[in-house]
């Protein structure tokens with residue numbers, strides 16, 4: 001008999017979690033103004049809010065923590081991180097920041113001016129926030145296939161080169177500082193971008209003389225999908241594919257809380273010494289001196305090890321197989337999810353789940369709240385609340401998709417936990433016709449309202 005698949009690690013330390021009762025959860029979520037961000041972690045049983053900074057570090061990463069060098073300038077840990085970035089990603093220059101959005105803040109302070117236009121593939125929410133905060137505009141050039149959850153295109157994160165050309169045709173080039181490619185495309189459902197597409201974007205960017213920025217949080221998962229789905233890369237190692245990918249970028253921002261498997265950290269990497277000089281000023285103002293940028297030496301050490309481990313095939317395979325394990329159960333139950341299954345999360349198509357709920361009542365948020373009440377599972381809305389209001393008209397923006405994202409932290413939960421999540425979703429699916437009441441907004445922030453919004457049942 002063929003031996004079944006099992007994880008390439010064993011567990012050395014555990015953290016207790018406790019299930020709650022439905023009555024408790026109903027009370028807690030009401031007190032939280034029906035905003036899942038307002039729950040305490042103790043009120044949550046299986047926390048799939050995000051896979052950002054929530055993964056389990058390895059014994060080697062913890063060992064590296066103990067040898068962190070906390071010198072203010074020129075710490076050994078900085079050079080460990082520099083070596084990992086140079087060897088694994090191929091960038092000669094880098095600057096640490098405390099997380100991904102800080103990297104965006106520092107880099108965009110140098111590159112984006114009021115009135116600019118930044119084309120890309122479904123900009124991540126903090127990325128869009130940093131663009132719009134500077135009174136610039138993010139233009140989404142993702143391929144149309146991405147917005148059909150049933151379409152099985154293998155690279156739904158891809159940039160539509162025609163849409164990109166249109167942006168350059170319709171706007172003065174001096175208003176377009178760079179092109180951004182998010183790998184994997186988080187907002188479109190953790191969907192990968194093909195090597196072929198990365199090369200096409202770079203060729204186009206070269207033709208118009210613009211640099212390419214990779215928003216790289218899940219670059220290793222992107223490389224895994226390239227290996228599994230792009231014939232020309234099937235025989236390459238993940239590390240070889242990663243080098244090939246980044247060879248088509250001029251600069252990158254990284255949230256190390258994702259594929260570098262650390263609890264906090266980020267960085268900017270680039271090839272231009274000029275750019276590095278420009279951003280060093282902003283890094284010093286906003287983050288810290290250029291050799292630590294808001295990170296502790298021990299965290300830079302863990303990050304260097306994490307970049308190496310996170311680009312090993314077996315580590316990625318275990319992770320992505322667990323995401324698939326959950327996704328395949330939901331598919332079996334007939335629950336509408338984004339297909340093909342992405343890298344870090346399952347995205348439930350809330351418009352198909354609750355087709356009769358008006359969009360003005362925040363369909364994905366309603367489903368996310370129901371999931372919490374059902375089993376103490378915390379997912380997150382990727383829909384109208386996240387999309388914010390149009391900065392000019394102040395009207396709700398209704399995105400093409402209303403999704404509930406269940407992000408799986410790396411190496412943190414077992415497949416038994418995934419069974420709980422799948423069963424909870426199945427119970428909701430069975431009683432979906434009884435979910436007829438959504439939410440209205442009581443209070444919200446100007447930008448990125450999803451973190452603090454207060455809601456009540458309509």
Ligand SMILES: *Cc1c(COP(=O)(O)O)cnc(C)c1O
Pocket residue numbers: 052099100101102124126127182183186215216217218254255256257258265266
């Ligand atoms: C998480 C993420 C960011 C922001 O990084 P933080 O570390 O959360 O600040 C930016 N872009 C993408 C694609 C991300 O996934």
